[in-house]
Amino acid sequence: xxxxxxxxxxxxxxxxxxxxxxxxxxxxxxxxxxxxxxxxxxxxxxxxxxxxxxxxxxxxxxxxxxxxxxxxxxxxxxxxxxxxxxxxxxxxxxxxxxxxxxxxxxxxxxxxxxxxxxxxxxxxxxxxxxxxxxxxxxxxxxxxxxxxxxxxxxxxxxxxxxxxxxxxxxxxxxxxxxxxxxxxxxxxxxxxxxxxxxxxxxxxxxxxxxxxxxxxxxxxxxxxxxxxxxxxxxxxxxxxxxxxxxxxxxxxxxxxxxxxxxxxxxxxxxxxxxxxxxxxxxxxxxxxxxxxxxxxxxxxxxxxxxxxxxxxxxxxxxxxxxxxxxxxxxxxxxxxxxxxxxxxxxxxxxxxxx
Numbered sequence: 448x449x450x451x452x453x454x455x456x457x458x459x460x461x462x463x464x465x466x467x468x469x470x471x472x473x474x475x476x477x478x479x480x481x482x483x484x485x486x487x488x489x490x491x492x493x494x495x496x497x498x499x500x501x502x503x504x505x506x507x508x509x510x511x512x513x514x515x516x517x518x519x520x521x522x523x524x525x526x527x528x529x530x531x532x533x534x535x536x537x538x539x540x541x542x543x544x545x546x547x548x549x550x551x552x553x554x555x556x557x558x559x560x561x562x563x564x565x566x567x568x569x570x571x572x573x574x575x576x577x578x579x580x581x582x583x584x585x586x587x588x589x590x591x592x593x594x595x596x597x598x599x600x601x602x603x604x605x606x607x608x609x610x611x612x613x614x615x616x617x618x619x620x621x622x623x624x625x626x627x628x629x630x631x632x633x634x635x636x637x638x639x640x641x642x643x644x645x646x647x648x649x650x651x652x653x654x655x656x657x658x659x660x661x662x663x664x665x666x667x668x669x670x671x672x673x674x675x676x677x678x679x680x681x682x683x684x685x686x687x688x689x690x691x692x693x694x695x696x697x698x699x700x701x702x703x704x705x706x707x708x709x710x711x712x713x714x715x716x717x718x719x720x721x722x723x724x725x726x727x728x729x730x731x732x733x734x735x736x737x738x739x740x741x742x743x744x745x746x747x748x749x750x751x752x753x754x755x756x757x758x759x760x761x762x763x764x765x766x767x768x769x770x771x772x773x774x775x776x777x778x779x780x781x782x783x784x785x786x787x788x789x790x791x792x793x794x795x796x797x798x799x800x801x
Contacts (some may be wrong), residue, residue, distance in 0.1 A: 452493035460489035469549035478499060495680040496562060496588060512753060513569045514544045515554065516595075517640070518669065521697055522725040523691035523742050524572075527595060530746025531570060538754070549574070549639040549669045555581045562590070568753045570746075572596045575641045576604060584774045590693030591756040596642055599765060604757065606765040607749040609740045611642050612649035614770050615692065616781035618738055620721055621772060622690045626780045627718065630654065631681060631688040633698050639669060643694045650692055663688060667698070674698075682709060682717070689717060689781040696728045696737055703731070703777065718778040724771070733776030740770045 454472075454713040458465045463482050470478050478486075489495070501622040514531060516524040524546075532542060543564045545557045546776055551574035557583060560567060568591035573579050576597035582604060585592050594606035622630060632650050651662060665677050681687060691706075693699035699721030703713050713719050721728060724739025748766060756762040 450490045452490075452495040454495075456493055457486065457489045457495050460493060461485040470663040494584060496584070498560065502626060508567055510540050511543055511564060512540060512568045512750070512794050513558070513564065513566035515526070515557050515561065515569065515571045515573075516544070516546050516635055517549045517574075518620030519546045521669075521695070521723075521738075522727065523695070526725070526742035527746040531750050532746075533663060533743070534750040540750075547574075549634065551575065551639065553760045554579075556577050558585070563726045568592060569766050570749050570753060572593055574639050576606070577641065585733070593753045593756065593762070595745055595749045598642065598645055598767075602765070603763050604751055604765075605762040607745050607752065608642075608765065609738075609745075610767050611645040612652060614740070615646040615649035615694075615722065615740045615770075616653040616656075617772055618692060618722070618736075619624045619650055620657075621736075621774070622692070622718065622720065622778060623653070623657050623659070625718070625778065627690040628659060628781075629661055629686060629688045630690045630692060631661070631665065632658070632692045632694065633665045633667065633674065633678075633702055634694040635669045635698065636666055646694045651726075660726040661688075669697075676707045678702065682706070682711060687717075690778065691717060691719045692718065693721045696723040696735060699735055699737070699777070700728070700731065703733075703735075713777050714779040716782070718781070720778050724773060728775070731777075736775040736778040737773050738770050739773045741768050744768055 454468050454699050455465055458468045461468065463486060467478055467482055468486050471483050510537065514528065518524055528544065534541060543561055543566055545561060547553050547557060554573055558569065571592055572595050573581060575596055576582065576599040594604060596608050597606050598608045598611055599606055600649060632647055634647050637644040647664060663681065665681065667674065667677060691702055693702055703719050706713055706717055711717050721735050721737040724737050728735030728737050744798065745768060748768065752762050752766070
């Protein structure tokens with residue numbers, strides 16, 4: 448394991464005194480702009496991070512933790528923050544919160560900022576837990592952290608989540624049980640979310656088990672934007688999907704709107720399902736069929752594990768919490784005839800289109 452750089456090594460690289468480096472870190476006295484730039488450059492080159500945890504131990508614990516989430520716009524993370532805050536308040540802790548906007552490149556800078564607030568530990572959702580340089584650095588420096596929603600492969604990094612592959616596979620089996628045989632998936636960009644990639648893995652596993660070959664994927668950014676242009680070609684084909692599996696509820700809501708713009712009805716012409724169980728999905732017409740993951744419990748359990756880690760316990764395992772498949776009105780049996788005209792399901796004889 449690589450040893451963390453020291454303040455003396457930073458001073459030597461920047462060709463300044465240790466006192467000057469300390470002034471730059473603590474902003475305790477004036478330092479010339481040139482010297483400050485040299486110190487910051489040396490810190491970046493050496494991967495140096497001020498020993499925030501060490502300084503707290505010498506003085507007093509801050510009773511603050513840092514939280515980094517992908518987005519403040521998606522209610523799933525707001526629910527999780529509520530769970531963290533409820534648990535933290537009970538033991539006199541407060542939160543410092545930041546979002547990455549699904550930009551993996553910003554993760555390290557955000558964590559640097561959180562640590563500058565003298566947090567005692569971190570609750571994080573990263574783009575990819577399996578290949579995160581940020582997590583490598585935190586491991587090397589012994590900074591306590593717990594991942595939320597990320598599902599690391601194997602042991603070694605503490606995390607609280609649900610089984611993303613199994614949950615989506617359950618949803619696909621539900622759709623197959625309704626009679627669907629042509630399924631497609633709308634998923635958030637894999638490079639920005641390992642959860643999205645794992646859910647696509649589960650989608651494929653369920654199709655394989657059912658002997659269904661379709662692997663249609665529409666991969667998009669996580670910005671909530673109309674999907675009409677991306678779905679138009681897919682649903683113009685005669686073998687268009689009868690069901691869309693979306694990697695989260697926000698994408699499912701956007702898909703329902705875009706299908707309506709294309710003149711398609713949900714669920715009469717296309718079934719749409721999501722993942723998360725956010726409250727707005729239950730208020731929609733049609734009510735969203737979704738995987739309900741325990742968002743507040745993920746936050747509260749993650750906080751509890753982090754407290755154990757800060758107290759010195761060895762915490763390196765993944766906690767998989769239970770989820771629920773919640774049938775709604777956005778998924779139903781496909782058109783019995785399977786005949787479409789102009790994109791719409793057209794029943795034959797007296798068979799109802801349900």
